[in-house]
Amino acid sequence: MIADGTDRRRQTLPAVPGRSRVAAGTARPRVVVVGAGIAGLAAAAGLAERGVAVDILEQRDYLGGRVGGWPETLADGSPAAMNRGFHAFFRQYYNLRALLRRSDPHLSGLTPVEDYPLIDGAGRRDTFRGLPSSPPLNALAFALRSPTFRLRDLVRLDARAAAPLVTVSVPQTYELLDEYDAATFLRDINFPDAARHLAFEVFARSFFARPEALSAGELVTMFHIYFLGSSEGLIFDVANANFDVALWNPLRAYLETLGVSFHTGVAVQSLDVGDGVVVTTDTARVFKADAAVLATDVGGLRRIVAASPGLGDRPWRDRVAAMGTASSFVVLRLWLDRPVRADRAAFVGTGGREPLDNISVLERYERQAAEWAARTGGSVIELHAYSVSAPDEEVRSALIARMHALYPETAAASIVDERLLRRDDCPRFAPGDFADRPTVETPDARVVLAGDGIRIDLPVALMERAATTGWAAANALLGRFGLAGHPLHTVPNEGRSALLRRLAATAGGDGR
Numbered sequence: 001m002i003a004d005g006t007d008r009r010r011q012t013l014p015a016v017p018g019r020s021r022v023a024a025g026t027a028r029p030r031v032v033v034v035g036a037g038i039a040g041l042a043a044a045a046g047l048a049e050r051g052v053a054v055d056i057l058e059q060r061d062y063l064g065g066r067v068g069g070w071p072e073t074l075a076d077g078s079p080a081a082m083n084r085g086f087h088a089f090f091r092q093y094y095n096l097r098a099l100l101r102r103s104d105p106h107l108s109g110l111t112p113v114e115d116y117p118l119i120d121g122a123g124r125r126d127t128f129r130g131l132p133s134s135p136p137l138n139a140l141a142f143a144l145r146s147p148t149f150r151l152r153d154l155v156r157l158d159a160r161a162a163a164p165l166v167t168v169s170v171p172q173t174y175e176l177l178d179e180y181d182a183a184t185f186l187r188d189i190n191f192p193d194a195a196r197h198l199a200f201e202v203f204a205r206s207f208f209a210r211p212e213a214l215s216a217g218e219l220v221t222m223f224h225i226y227f228l229g230s231s232e233g234l235i236f237d238v239a240n241a242n243f244d245v246a247l248w249n250p251l252r253a254y255l256e257t258l259g260v261s262f263h264t265g266v267a268v269q270s271l272d273v274g275d276g277v278v279v280t281t282d283t284a285r286v287f288k289a290d291a292a293v294l295a296t297d298v299g300g301l302r303r304i305v306a307a308s309p310g311l312g313d314r315p316w317r318d319r320v321a322a323m324g325t326a327s328s329f330v331v332l333r334l335w336l337d338r339p340v341r342a343d344r345a346a347f348v349g350t351g352g353r354e355p356l357d358n359i360s361v362l363e364r365y366e367r368q369a370a371e372w373a374a375r376t377g378g379s380v381i382e383l384h385a386y387s388v389s390a391p392d393e394e395v396r397s398a399l400i401a402r403m404h405a406l407y408p409e410t411a412a413a414s415i416v417d418e419r420l421l422r423r424d425d426c427p428r429f430a431p432g433d434f435a436d437r438p439t440v441e442t443p444d445a446r447v448v449l450a451g452d453g454i455r456i457d458l459p460v461a462l463m464e465r466a467a468t469t470g471w472a473a474a475n476a477l478l479g480r481f482g483l484a485g486h487p488l489h490t491v492p493n494e495g496r497s498a499l500l501r502r503l504a505a506t507a508g509g510d511g512r
Contacts (some may be wrong), residue, residue: 002107005091007231009492016475018484022051029481032057033267034304037065038463039359039450039470041251042099046474048258050059055287056260057279059267062244063252065297066426067463069243074335078375081242081368082419085331086347086360087463088113088234089239090094091232092225094489095460096467100247103254104303109246110237113346119406120194121352124148133233135496136166162189162510167495168224171434171457174217178434185216188246205386206355206462208426213387217463218429220372225459230491238346241367268300271309275482291480293473295450296343297425299324301438310445312458319436324414324428324451327387330355330395331421334381334403336413340372344407355385355395356402377391378416381407396420406477427453440472448473458490 002510008259008451022028029052033040036058044054062068069083089096089110099106115129125146131138143149164177177185178488206222207214226234239246252262266285271292272278279287294301307322312320347362350356362369362380369380383399437455440448450473452466460468475485 002110002112002237004097004107004108005094005232005489007092007491009090009507010094011230011490011492011494013488013490014486016479016485018478020050020484022481028053029291029477030055030289031291031293031477032277032287033293033295034279035051035065035293035297035300035451036060036063036262036264036296037159037295037297037451038067038096038099038466039454039473040065040293041248041255042095042467043260043293043295043448043450043473044255045102046471046486047097047477048255048260049486050478052478052481052483054255054260055289055329056255056256056262057266057287058262059283059300060203063248063262063263063264065241065466066423067243068248068309069245071242071244072419078372079368080335080372080417081366082333083243084421084423085329085382086238086358088225088236088347089463090234090236092230092491093464093467095235095471096464098489099470100469103250104247106262108239109239109241109250111240112235112237113365114235115345116236116347116349117181117345118349118351119353120148120350122194123278124194128234131233134231135228138233139228146195146260149192149405153192156166156190156192158188158190160189161185161397164220165189165416166224166228168221168229168459169494170221170459173189173221173224174215176217177220178215179215179432180216181212181431182214182216182219183211185219186211193425202474207429208329208386210327210387213430214430215429215433217434220457223224223463224495225461225464229459230489231496237341238365245367260475268296268304270304271311271447272308273446275312277446291446291448291477293448293450293470293477295470295473297451298325298427298453299425300452301449301453311447316438316443317439322436323423323438324430326426326428328422328424329426330385330388330399331419331423332383332385332396332399333419334383334400335372335376335416335418336379336381336407336410337376337416338413339377339379340407341409346404348406350402352408353402353406355388355390355398356406357386358381358384359403359406360384376416379410379413381410391421392422395422427451440469441476445476448476458488460490461494470509 072080072082118126267282360382363373450469
């Protein structure tokens with residue numbers, strides 16, 4: 001059984017009171033959820049559990065959005081699994097894990113990764129194994145044993161400029177720092193170059209952005225969520241099979257028992273918000289409802305809003321139109337004819353080895369890859385390149401060269417098959433974006449938004465932001481229907497250490 005978070009200082013936002021379910025004998029409200037990624041599935045679960053009728057429309061033929069998985073057939077005819085790459089399910093992803101527990105109470109679809117080394121361009125290796133979980137002891141222990149971040153580096157930090165790291169509170173941290181880019185913030189606090197290129201860029205690249213293109217508010221909040229603000233630690237779980245098998249097929253079955261109807265391979269074209277909500281699809285099929293949740297990616301949201309002239313007012317529509325996407329990322333999955341060394345970690349983050357950002361050995365944790373490796377004697381390797389602009393073939397060649405340098409035994413291996421995915425549909429978190437980013441609620445109370453690009457003033461990010469906004473979208477509509485909402489949980493929404501907050505205030509930093 002996988003443990004949930006154990007931080008006794010995590011915060012709970014209580015559910016809004018209301019009826020536990022739609023009253024028997026009364027008409028059930030109907031909601032169309034557009035998008036079956038994490039956000040859409042969370043919204044659907046929140047609504048359906050209160051008796052609301054839900055239709056989910058998804059343009060792909062699989063669930064999970066950017067965390068979706070699908071079967072592949074290799075050139076030799078053997079079955080394989082494919083997805084858009086490695087995802088870490090941290091213990092502080094309270095709202096995402098609550099969603100997964102709906103269909104998998106013991107989280108048997110996840111398995112822990114006990115460590116994930118970080119290796120820089122000089123070969124220096126940091127590790128998170130065995131660190132204390134409670135801040136600030138975790139940061140101190142990391143600095144004491146790290147070859148890239150030494151204790152003396154802590155002394156050299158500009159205490160005044162670095163104060164926001166220990167005084168995080170959302171949205172105030174964004175109001176203070178969002179106009180700055182992460183690279184400037186790191187330079188201003190005198191963060192050492194060697195450690196910056198490794199530890200902090202791991203967070204920046206999680207948003208598929210280089211530090212100079214990422215909001216400092218986003219970076220500092222991320223550091224709070226995963227390190228200084230939470231005692232859950234930096235060890236995480238991963239799906240132990242392809243995402244469809246481990247996560248989404250079971251959740252779909254659970255939602256169907258609640259009456260949720262899934263319509264895959266259907267793209268939404270527009271919404272009409274007259275007496276009711278009317279959703280038109282590319283197949284000319286029309287869905288009529290009392291409300292809608294738009295839980296699409298940024299491009300999908302912009303397209304639907306642009307095609308729905310009656311939706312929202314002009315300022316809101318302009319804010320949606322101004323949303324941007326991050327730079328492209330590339331996932332290269334290789335099926336090799338021989339194994340990598342047995343001591344290779346399941347996942348390794350890299351710095352200073354562009355374009356490579358991380359490397360995974362999938363048979364260490366994914367069932368389908370393990371079965372293929374056992375049958376063939378080979379290995380399944382996944383290489384990630386974030387924030388790339390070079391052509392696919394150039395990126396592919398560079399990634400393989402980096403793999404050979406990092407794992408020399410792969411140089412003699414033949415590539416049995418490969419898949420290269422390039423995508424540019426992740427939300428942008430550039431300096432200055434936060435203030436105008438659309439929130440869950442819209443000018444029309446019948447239409448709400450959800451997704452990891454949607455603003456919610458809580459310390460959440462990435463998959464957890466998607467799940468949290470999904471539950472929040474459901475809660476907004478449930479309140480409209482007079483039904484009880486669902487509680488939300490987050491890491492503490494303040495700097496965790498009172499001592500560090502006092503020191504920050506003494507240094508003249510912002511203590512918010």
